[in-house]
Amino acid sequence: MLGERDIAELVPPGLPKGAALVEEGRALARRLRVGSTLYQQQHRVRSERFYKERCRSERTITYYINLGLKNWPETREALRWIQSECRRRKLRVDRVSLTADRRMGLLPEARAAAMEETGIMFWTSDDWAGVGTEIELQGILNDHAVGSPASIPNTAAAIEAGITYIGNLSQQSYGYPSWSDDVGQMANTVVAMGMLAEKKPDGIVLDSYIDDGYCASFHDAATSLGWCLFHHYVARDLIGVAHSPSYGSSFADPLLKAAFGLALDAVNVERVPPSLVHGDTNSLRPEDSFDRSAATVATDVFFTVARELTFPTGAAVHATPLSEPVRIPTPEDIVQSLEIGNEAERRARASLDLIDWRPAQELAERIKVGGERVFRLLLEGLESFGVDCRDPLQLLIATRRLGAARIEELYGVGEPDGAYPRGFVPVAETDTSRRLVRQQKDALEALAASGTPPDLRGVSVVAASGDVHEYGLYVLVAVLRDLGASVVDLGTSVEPELVIQAAAETAADAVAFSTYNGMALSVCRELRSALERRRLPTQLFIGGRLTEDLDGAKSVDVSVDLEQLGAIPCARVEEMVAGLSARSGREGGLDG
Numbered sequence: 001m002l003g004e005r006d007i008a009e010l011v012p013p014g015l016p017k018g019a020a021l022v023e024e025g026r027a028l029a030r031r032l033r034v035g036s037t038l039y040q041q042q043h044r045v046r047s048e049r050f051y052k053e054r055c056r057s058e059r060t061i062t063y064y065i066n067l068g069l070k071n072w073p074e075t076r077e078a079l080r081w082i083q084s085e086c087r088r089r090k091l092r093v094d095r096v097s098l099t100a101d102r103r104m105g106l107l108p109e110a111r112a113a114a115m116e117e118t119g120i121m122f123w124t125s126d127d128w129a130g131v132g133t134e135i136e137l138q139g140i141l142n143d144h145a146v147g148s149p150a151s152i153p154n155t156a157a158a159i160e161a162g163i164t165y166i167g168n169l170s171q172q173s174y175g176y177p178s179w180s181d182d183v184g185q186m187a188n189t190v191v192a193m194g195m196l197a198e199k200k201p202d203g204i205v206l207d208s209y210i211d212d213g214y215c216a217s218f219h220d221a222a223t224s225l226g227w228c229l230f231h232h233y234v235a236r237d238l239i240g241v242a243h244s245p246s247y248g249s250s251f252a253d254p255l256l257k258a259a260f261g262l263a264l265d266a267v268n269v270e271r272v273p274p275s276l277v278h279g280d281t282n283s284l285r286p287e288d289s290f291d292r293s294a295a296t297v298a299t300d301v302f303f304t305v306a307r308e309l310t311f312p313t314g315a316a317v318h319a320t321p322l323s324e325p326v327r328i329p330t331p332e333d334i335v336q337s338l339e340i341g342n343e344a345e346r347r348a349r350a351s352l353d354l355i356d357w358r359p360a361q362e363l364a365e366r367i368k369v370g371g372e373r374v375f376r377l378l379l380e381g382l383e384s385f386g387v388d389c390r391d392p393l394q395l396l397i398a399t400r401r402l403g404a405a406r407i408e409e410l411y412g413v414g415e416p417d418g419a420y421p422r423g424f425v426p427v428a429e430t431d432t433s434r435r436l437v438r439q440q441k442d443a444l445e446a447l448a449a450s451g452t453p454p455d456l457r458g459v460s461v462v463a464a465s466g467d468v469h470e471y472g473l474y475v476l477v478a479v480l481r482d483l484g485a486s487v488v489d490l491g492t493s494v495e496p497e498l499v500i501q502a503a504a505e506t507a508a509d510a511v512a513f514s515t516y517n518g519m520a521l522s523v524c525r526e527l528r529s530a531l532e533r534r535r536l537p538t539q540l541f542i543g544g545r546l547t548e549d550l551d552g553a554k555s556v557d558v559s560v561d562l563e564q565l566g567a568i569p570c571a572r573v574e575e576m577v578a579g580l581s582a583r584s585g586r587e588g589g590l591d592g
């Protein structure tokens with residue numbers, strides 16, 4: 001399935017030795033002191049890991065929140081308000097993910113020039129220091145540290161600030177604006193893992209939040225478990241890091257979610273407590289009422305708490321804010337989610353005897369057996385392509401270059417069946433796979449319901465996502481192809497300039513661009529000016545979450561501004577289909 005060139009590119013020549021990079025990281029970390037935080041002082045531990053171990057043995061449930069404001073002062077004030085509100089309402093909250101802007105993944109000197117997105121920026125050393133000394137919650141760094149071009153400075157800053165869960169190896173696959181050096185990115189990742197290995201005795205843990213990376217794209221939970229085993233192998237076995245994958249936002253089915261948690265715990269041989277079990281975010285849709293979302297969130301967190309009480313792992317629990325699909329959650333939205341989480345715990349504690357866990361245990365065993373096979377096949381496959389499987393750098397580069405879909409097509413372990421997109425029947429189908437098939441079908445049915453679906457044969461489109469979000473793009477591309485359009489799919493984290501270059505090279509009729517990270521207007525300006533520079537008449541469709549901070553107002557819907565720029569903002573795939581067919585003038589599929 002792989003051509004000679006693909007194989008040759010998996011391990012580029014002249015790579016540094018992974019072991020030397022690990023040593024470099026260890027040496028760097030020897031000069032760093034692990035900071036202390038108010039939370040860790042309060043619980044009399046040097047690291048959150050040790051407190052989590054205590055919670056695991058005492059069956060104490062801890063709570064996790066995400067906060068994605070723009071800078072430290074704003075974040076600190078919001079957290080202080082959340083803390084006091086939780087005290088007043090007698091709600092438990094322990095830890096906060098300081099959800100970073102993607103620019104934090106760039107080297108510090110490149111950050112100011114890059115486009116502002118969504119999430120926190122740490123601009124000064126005082127900002128970092130504040131995490132340990134100015135809030136009572138334990139801060140964690142989930143995003144754009146290990147795995148990013150800035151793996152080394154961000155890991156160092158986090159260690160010194162007393163952040164003792166540092167992520168996120170799953171982001172080894174991420175792309176960063178104006179950064180094209182994947183070898184450099186992976187080399188920095190290996191150095192940072194060397195730093196974390198050095199600090200293992202201090203209780204520092206490498207988190208890998210799997211729904212951020214390839215596992216968000218896999219169709220089979222067995223592939224996801226195999227991927228976790230692969231990361232355990234690289235981080236724990238080859239480098240010596242305390243590594244614990246965590247999961248949750250793409251899991252909707254309570255049985256699958258519980259089973260996956262059990263399978264993950266079964267392969268966690270050092271029993272490093274996972275950072276968290278994230279609430280289900282992907283089931284919440286912009287068009288749903290908050291009341292409906294409340295039922296989804298309450299059920300999700302109820303079963304997570306029940307599983308954690310019955311089979312404790314030490315993972316903190318997260319209840320998704322109801323506003324998740326429509327806006328960046330406000331402090332009020334977060335407190336509301338803690339109300340749901342804390343109450344769900346009371347009810348779960350009262351209901352434990354009612355739950356029969358055997359189906360989840362059986363499914364967990366199937367996922368584990370499948371995952372172990374995926375891992376073995378993956379390593380054998382990499383070896384057969386000439387990858388040195390004892391070298392962490394080679395392993396990370398090769399798997400990054402292979403990509404999630406190819407890894408699953410090559411090493412997925414279900415019964416072969418060409419009717420399935422990845423060529424086999426999944427051992428335990430992911431909710432992602434089920435949902436994407438349904439969304440594609442829904443869009444086609446909606447088109448059919450409004451008349452004969454248009455015939456898009458002869459229409460050519462270049463499609464891409466500007467950030468990591470890929471599901472909207474997947475549905476869009478699938479529907480356009482179903483209707484006969486010829487689509488060049490450039491994938492995720494693609495720079496505007498590259499999209500327009502591809503449109504020029506293929507003389508595309510239209511560009512479809514998906515953007516979610518809160519800079520829709522800025523990105524559209526770049527797309528428009530690249531089109532104008534080349535004098536291209538290409539139609540520009542844009543969708544995703546069309547927001548940006550404007551004149552001090554946060555997350556404003558910029559659809560009207562996009563229209564004024566000459567783009568066509570779309571909330572649904574069907575709107576682009578209508579726009580294309582109006583232009584091609586071919587309705588009903590009668591000609592061509």
Ligand code: B12
Binds near residue numbers: 217282284286472517
């Ligand atoms: C899944 C998800 C993720 C996953 C993505 C996994 C993956 N491989 O795709 C992960 C966890 C990695 C993630 C990360 C982030 N996310 Co996110 N994510 C979501 C989530 C839960 C679902 C979005 C989704 O894919 N829906 C499924 C698709 C099929 O539906 P859809 O998006 O509505 O798309 C439909 C239409 O919009 C349309 N469409 C979409 N694009 C286009 C394009 C065209 C041309 C057309 C015609 C139509 C079209 O067609 C689709 C099918 O009908 C939403 C919250 C939510 N529940 O909606 C947040 C959300 C989109 N994420 C958000 C953010 C901020 C981020 C981060 C920046 C957070 C951070 N600071 O780290 C990072 C991005 C990091 C990066 N490197 O880019 C915000 C965006 C806020 C905003 N702009 O107002 C949201 C709304 C969450 C929130 N409330 O804060 N995310």
